[in-house]
Amino acid sequence: MKKKLALVLSATMMVGMLAACGGGGETPSTTDPADSTEQSSAASDLKVGVFYYNYADAYISTVRTAMDAELEELGVEYQNFDAQTNQATQTDQINTAITDGYNLLVVNVVENASPDAAQNVVDAAKAQNIPVIFFNRDFDVSVLESYAENCAFVGTDPAEAGHMQGKAIGDYLVANYDTVDLNGDGKISYVMFKGQEGNPEAEFRTQFGVEDANAVLEAAGKPALEFYDPSNTQKYLVDQTGAWSAQAATDYMNTILGQYNDGNNNMVELVIANNDSMAEGAISALQSVGYNVEGGDKSIPVYGVDALASAVEKIDAGIMTGSVKQDGEAMAATIATLVSNIQSGAALMDNTDQYTLATNDAGETISNKILVPYSLYSAES
DSSP: OHHHHHHHHHTTOOOOSGGGTOOOOOOOTTSOGGGOOEEOOTTOOOEEEEEESOTTSHHHHHHHHHHHHHHHHHTOEEEEEEOTTOHHHHHHHHHHHHHTTOOEEEEOOSOOSSSHHHHHHHHHHHHTTOOEEEESSOOOTHHHHTTGGGEEEEEOOHHHHHHHHHHHHHHHHHHTHHHHOTTOSSSOEEEEEEOOTTOHHHHHHHHHHHHHHHHHHHHTTOOOOEESOTTOSSOOEEOTTSSOOHHHHHHHHHHHHTTSSTTTTOOOOEEEESSHHHHHHHHHHHHTTTOSOTTOSOOOOEEEEEOOHHHHHHHHTTSSOEEEEEOHHHHHHHHHHHHHHHHHTOOTTTTOTTSEEEEOTTSOEEEEEEEOOEEEEESOO
């Protein structure tokens, strides 16, 4: 509510900075009209292109819904673009949008394993003095530094979700160890579903989701988690499409259950997933063999990230154990504050005192990188 009030107040300032940013233009030909949203207002000549890495991502869909509402409330002209997890497609969309007169770019970059894609966006925008607001998918801070006066990032601390998830898992296991240890061997066998190689969020969630759980277990005198497949030295399964998809987790889990099951007395005893879609995909496979069914008597703990509405329903029903909430509405509202600044002629990072800024390895504040906090959702929270 406080963020919403701050947004409404900041939206009352209108005029400015647009002369330096460019004018109108037509819808880029690279975008299917059926996959876009456009809203016009005579009160503003700001033309915003919002570029999503993939509409099909469940969390991103929550951001897009909230972002549409925020931009419509501001009364700016905007259009959404779906890259469908293809960086080349997104690059073409952005370049065409610049040619067509879009004068503010809001970008959920596809490829962030390296900073190259984000840097290419900045270079193209900087050449035309167009502000850029990146969000959700983090990358090296050098990209922001290269265009500091007209570029910002709104996202999350990549490590925070992993730390929060890992501690929650550890606490749950300590409180329910004998119940979770299905075969009574004194150890907990787990599977980790990783969203994407090289993605900072996936890397840190994969690392700390296990490390922090083990720290809690060790403090309680319990052995560390054991990956279900000792031959897998990476100790995770990655969605090869990079889409963090439910289907990938379902397929993996169905294969796992063919060998690791009650009959063989080696059932996987814990699922850790980098997002809720993969957690729910794993649950789908578990339910096919009688586990994690509402009201059933067989269940293993499953943890995700995002606290999507569907995951929250499963947690409330006892089907899923917990999730770390990544607040799509808060992210959209924060981005809208920056859009309002550009709309009004203020500096990009004005009116952001209420937000948390990131720091670098030296502990210095990064003045154009805003972090939206996570929170835990579980039956106990």
